[in-house]
Amino acid sequence: MACSIARTLDVIGEPWSPLILRNVYVGISRFDQIQQSLDISRKVLAERLKWLVENDVLERREYSSRPPRHEYTLTAKGMELCDLLLVMVRWGDRWTAGEAGPPVLYRHHACGEISHVELHCSVCDRRMGAADVDVLPGPGAEPPAPSPDQAGTDRYEHAGP
Amino acid sequence: MACSIARTLDVIGEPWSPLILRNVYVGISRFDQIQQSLDISRKVLAERLKWLVENDVLERREYSSRPPRHEYTLTAKGMELCDLLLVMVRWGDRWTAGEAGPPVLYRHHACGEISHVELHCSVCDRRMGAADVDVLPGPGAEPPAPSPDQAGTDRYEHAGP
DNA sequence: TCCGGTGAGTTCCTTCAAGGAACTTAGTTG
DNA sequence: CAACTAAGTTCCTTGAAGGAACTCACCGGA
Numbered sequence: 001m002a003c004s005i006a007r008t009l010d011v012i013g014e015p016w017s018p019l020i021l022r023n024v025y026v027g028i029s030r031f032d033q034i035q036q037s038l039d040i041s042r043k044v045l046a047e048r049l050k051w052l053v054e055n056d057v058l059e060r061r062e063y064s065s066r067p068p069r070h071e072y073t074l075t076a077k078g079m080e081l082c083d084l085l086l087v088m089v090r091w092g093d094r095w096t097a098g099e100a101g102p103p104v105l106y107r108h109h110a111c112g113e114i115s116h117v118e119l120h121c122s123v124c125d126r127r128m129g130a131a132d133v134d135v136l137p138g139p140g141a142e143p144p145a146p147s148p149d150q151a152g153t154d155r156y157e158h159a160g161p
Numbered sequence: 162m163a164c165s166i167a168r169t170l171d172v173i174g175e176p177w178s179p180l181i182l183r184n185v186y187v188g189i190s191r192f193d194q195i196q197q198s199l200d201i202s203r204k205v206l207a208e209r210l211k212w213l214v215e216n217d218v219l220e221r222r223e224y225s226s227r228p229p230r231h232e233y234t235l236t237a238k239g240m241e242l243c244d245l246l247l248v249m250v251r252w253g254d255r256w257t258a259g260e261a262g263p264p265v266l267y268r269h270h271a272c273g274e275i276s277h278v279e280l281h282c283s284v285c286d287r288r289m290g291a292a293d294v295d296v297l298p299g300p301g302a303e304p305p306a307p308s309p310d311q312a313g314t315d316r317y318e319h320a321g322p
Numbered sequence: 323t324c325c326g327g328t329g330a331g332t333t334c335c336t337t338c339a340a341g342g343a344a345c346t347t348a349g350t351t352g
Numbered sequence: 353c354a355a356c357t358a359a360g361t362t363c364c365t366t367g368a369a370g371g372a373a374c375t376c377a378c379c380g381g382a
Contacts, residue, residue, distance in 0.1 A: 011257065042361085068358085115294075120280075139263065
């Protein structure tokens with residue numbers, strides 16, 4: 001599918017993957033640890049881990065050869081997916097916060113302060129959210145329906161983000 | 162669940178929701194439009210829309226009373242979820258881009274440039290990704306297991322982000 | 323006035339994936 | 353040798369997704 005969102009969802013679209021990723025991110029990196037922490041079926045966990053490794057989001061590392069023991073670590077690709085988690089956390093904290101406040105806090109290495117993420121424009125560095133942009137077709141957009149059997153129908157392909 | 166990611170996923174965790182949201186975001190806002198554009202089952206679409214409306218992500222507006230016609234629009238809560246989509250798009254473009262380049266581009270209203278989102282620290286405004294933070298337990302974190310029947314087990318609750 | 327068309331869903335059935343529990347394998351400790 | 357742990361597999365059952373057809377309200381044209 002041409003849509004970048006669909007391509008991202010293809011990798012981490014089903015609901016367990018972000019949670020698995022998050023566990024690996026905070027250091028819960030072994031099979032049984034993850035399984036117990038999430039209360040996920042072992043079968044599904046094995047499938048998801050395999051998929052994430054195949055898609056180069058996680059790496060399966062042997063940290064002991066006898067007995068053979070493995071852990072999962074984030075690749076660079078996977079670490080950038082964790083950025084997505086930070087944005088999810090921010091939204092969850094803002095809009096679905098429990099009574100008690102956010103369950104975790106993030107301290108920014110650079111400034112040492114407890115903080116959260118904001119979206120900024122890569123060009124001008126000012127704030128840039130979904131409400132602050134126009135959406136335009138890009139180079140990878142689908143061509144505008146080269147063989148319309150009936151001209152005049154208002155059926156045109158949408159350019160997926 | 163205490164984890165903010167899980168709470169966010171509870172709202173838009175299954176794979177169709179982000180795509181539905183994205184369609185509404187770009188102006189594909191009516192039932193049949195969305196259904197055809199995504200090729201989603203009408204049943205599942207009706208369920209998802211109902212859920213998103215119940216969770217105050219979308220609003221169901223009647224834009225014509227006779228005949229009764231409806232469209233779905235984003236609430237403020239939903240618009241902020243679209244920020245998440247921008248980050249997804251960015252990741253998809255970076256890591257799973259097709260040959261042809263990104264299918265859509267975003268022009269920032271403030272500077273007029275084609276751009277993409279970056280994550281910045283809300284305190285110091287510098288870049289802040291998942292690799293740039295420490296994770297600490299927050300006020301809503303689970304208390305450290307008040308009634309351990311056996312002291313000494315290395316079983317402690319994880320604080321979910 | 324009746325006919326077909328459209329938007330917005332329901333209903334029903336079939337298939338696929340998730341969940342759960344038990345089993346496997348390799349090696350290690352007592 | 354028996355029990356134990358980590359890391360999966362295998363098998364079965366239930367729940368959700370997909371698909372096609374049906375409903376309902378209304379409209380516009382012959």
